[in-house]
Amino acid sequence: MNPSEFDRLLREAAESQPGPDPSLIGKIAGEIVPGVKPVRPIVSSWQLSAALVPGSVALALLASMLVGQPGLGLLTAFQSTLIFSELAVLLWLASRALFAEMVPASPRLTSPARLATWAALALMAVFLQVFPDRSATDFVHRGLACLTLGSIVAVPGGLLAALWLRRGMVLNPTAAGAAAGLMGALVGIVTLEIHCPYLQAPHLIWHVLVIAVAVTAGAAIGRIRRRA
Amino acid sequence: MKSRGTMLPDDPLEALMTGYQQGDGARTRALIERLSPPLYRFFLAQVRSRRHADDLLQETWLRIHQARHTYRPGQPLLPWVYAIARHIRIDHYRRSLRSEAREVQVETLPEPPASGRPAPGPDVAAILGGLPESQREVLVMLKVSGMTLEEVARATSSSVGSVKQKAHRAYMKLRGVLKGDGA
Numbered sequence: 001m002n003p004s005e006f007d008r009l010l011r012e013a014a015e016s017q018p019g020p021d022p023s024l025i026g027k028i029a030g031e032i033v034p035g036v037k038p039v040r041p042i043v044s045s046w047q048l049s050a051a052l053v054p055g056s057v058a059l060a061l062l063a064s065m066l067v068g069q070p071g072l073g074l075l076t077a078f079q080s081t082l083i084f085s086e087l088a089v090l091l092w093l094a095s096r097a098l099f100a101e102m103v104p105a106s107p108r109l110t111s112p113a114r115l116a117t118w119a120a121l122a123l124m125a126v127f128l129q130v131f132p133d134r135s136a137t138d139f140v141h142r143g144l145a146c147l148t149l150g151s152i153v154a155v156p157g158g159l160l161a162a163l164w165l166r167r168g169m170v171l172n173p174t175a176a177g178a179a180a181g182l183m184g185a186l187v188g189i190v191t192l193e194i195h196c197p198y199l200q201a202p203h204l205i206w207h208v209l210v211i212a213v214a215v216t217a218g219a220a221i222g223r224i225r226r227r228a
Numbered sequence: 229m230k231s232r233g234t235m236l237p238d239d240p241l242e243a244l245m246t247g248y249q250q251g252d253g254a255r256t257r258a259l260i261e262r263l264s265p266p267l268y269r270f271f272l273a274q275v276r277s278r279r280h281a282d283d284l285l286q287e288t289w290l291r292i293h294q295a296r297h298t299y300r301p302g303q304p305l306l307p308w309v310y311a312i313a314r315h316i317r318i319d320h321y322r323r324s325l326r327s328e329a330r331e332v333q334v335e336t337l338p339e340p341p342a343s344g345r346p347a348p349g350p351d352v353a354a355i356l357g358g359l360p361e362s363q364r365e366v367l368v369m370l371k372v373s374g375m376t377l378e379e380v381a382r383a384t385s386s387s388v389g390s391v392k393q394k395a396h397r398a399y400m401k402l403r404g405v406l407k408g409d410g411a
Contacts, residue, residue: 104307
């Protein structure tokens with residue numbers, strides 16, 4: 001049997017399938033049509049990014065003003081340009097991933113979990129490139145402090161993204177939670193890059209670890225909501 | 229409730245959906261009447277129970293109603309609708325797995341295939357029954373719902389290549405099954 005014969009068989013089978021009971025269609029229409037009201041279509045992905053990315057940056061700036069900005073003064077122009085440009089691009093990509101999770105069937109570049117992995121690798125690559133110091137003074141103690149701060153700041157960042165998610169229709173809460181977690185994590189990392197005075201490459205692993213913490217937490221919250 | 233223009237049954241689905249977003253009752257009704265049969269067949273081809281297909285169809289329309297603002301005018305409608313429909317079916321499948329795990333099966337009562345109206349031709353669900361979930365879903369969208377590869381890719385959040393691969397594997401498996409049956 002060749003593919004066109006398969007097609008014909010399936011088409012015939014599909015056509016012979018019983019349709020829904022007309023009374024069921026009438027019932028559905030009777031429930032929906034009388035109360036149907038105009039709604040405004042959701043914003044485009046560009047509009048979402050245009051609102052969410054500056055909002056996230058503002059949140060990170062506010063957080064850094066609260067905890068101090070010693071790190072910013074220690075960065076060279078080259079370092080700060082490269083790091084903050086990369087973070088801006090990642091925030092934009094994360095906002096696109098968030099949009100894909102709130103609008104059914106919208107085109108997606110990749111899954112939020114995969115994007116988070118690529119974001120972590122890209123950040124680590126840039127950190128290794130721009131920070132030549134490979135020493136690791138007080139590695140765990142300093143690292144845990146940064147991981148904690150980044151994760152705390154990720155919470156409002158993730159909540160801001162979650163507020164946007166509520167405006168759409170989330171079909172996969174786990175992936176949507178991961179996307180919101182990634183947005184939050186990037187807000188946390190922007191804050192850390194402004195705040196953290198330790199410019200040793202090994203220490204910056206802890207900054208990148210914020211992504212793992214926030215994305216895992218976001219996905220777990222989404223999973224719990226799905227099961228609820 | 230507003231109504232604009234005539235020839236509603238011939239309007240493209242996207243125009244009917246835009247009317248739905250604008251609160252146009254006649255276009256909303258036309259959309260429900262146009263989309264319900266293929267959606268129903270999509271469910272029936274996978275759950276093999278009219279009662280479940282009825283429930284899934286109603287649940288899908290409830291979700292479509294809640295999510296109607298997320299349809300972007302100008303975009304193809306079918307991927308948007310089927311993305312919602314397939315998640316409803318997946319949720320239904322997960323719920324039934326959970327309840328099956330909790331319940332102690334005392335007796336299995338077979339569901340009548342089509343109450344009152346037996347299907348005259350071959351049964352899609354029976355033909356596709358041996359396929360894995362993801363391959364069956366792709367084949368139903370392509371052959372029962374008549375969607376294009378691009379539309380199926382968008383509805384299933386995957387690439388066109390992946391859809392092609394799943395359809396090809398499904399064909400190969402079906403060929404084996406039908407050969408075994410002497411087809």
